[in-house]
């Protein structure tokens with residue numbers, strides 16, 4: 001990993017020029033299919049992820065949850081031999097449309113991964129600023145200072161690191177590193193945040209802290225989270241989509257709905273078995 005520490009005189013790109021929409025956005029997947037080579041792993045998946053809500057993608061290992069998540073900001077196409085069909089509408093506009101740029105999708109739709117991946121040798125401050133690279137407006141040092149404080153505050157980390165912003169990101173605890181990665185993703189002011197099992201590498205206390213951060217962000221940004229932890233899905237999400245890939249068939253959504261209903265009165269017996277922990 002290269003150290004891309006920025007000096008105070010560097011110019012960076014600030015997102016959301018004055019007047020641009022910055023609130024949460026609705027994301028709509030329509031008939032999304034995905035392949036790795038000849039292996040079809042998703043079959044015409046449709047799902048609406050409403051603005052400002054938390055949507056949890058649940059289901060057993062290998063059913064295509066992470067692949068689906070990666071189609072939502074065009075990360076899937078980075079994998080060699082990966083193919084895609086369908087539409088992903090961001091506020092009604094297809095991010096795969098011919099006039100759409102990859103960088104637009106990545107800026108508006110941020111991502112946090114399973115394993116915290118800050119730049120370890122880079123300072124906490126510069127880790128957050130590093131999240132700005134994809135954008136289009138220059139920022140001076142003062143603007144960067146404001147954005148760093150704003151992003152770390154929104155990620156629930158500011159109070160813990162405000163006195164040591166020049167220390168390396170790698171010196172933080174695992175849970176703090178994950179919240180630093182959330183701050184880095186928030187620095188471009190995305191309108192949707194994708195989270196791929198963001199707590200699976202964390203201890204229970206850090207997991208709780210990240211869940212609190214998700215609660216605090218809900219309403220400001222649309223969140224889509226993949227989780228294997230049913231209690232976590234119940235705690236953090238407004239709606240759930242239950243994925244399944246049966247007997248070598250591509251993955252699809254068996255059932256979707258409000259989290260309360262999916263857990264209390266699921267319609268499909270396979271959903272009932274899964275949320276009750278009887279398989280997967």
Ligand SMILES: Nc1ncnc2c1ncn2[C@@H]1O[C@H](COP(=O)(O)OP(=O)(O)OP(=O)(O)O)[C@@H](O)[C@H]1O
Nearest residue numbers: 036041059060061062063064065066067068079228
């Ligand atoms: N880079 C890849 N190359 C080839 N096949 C892949 C790749 N990534 C995933 N797959 C395959 O795609 C299918 C769906 O995988 P995916 O990781 O999306 O499922 P998942 O539900 O997120 O699983 P898990 O919960 O274990 O992370 C699986 O059969 C997997 O083996």
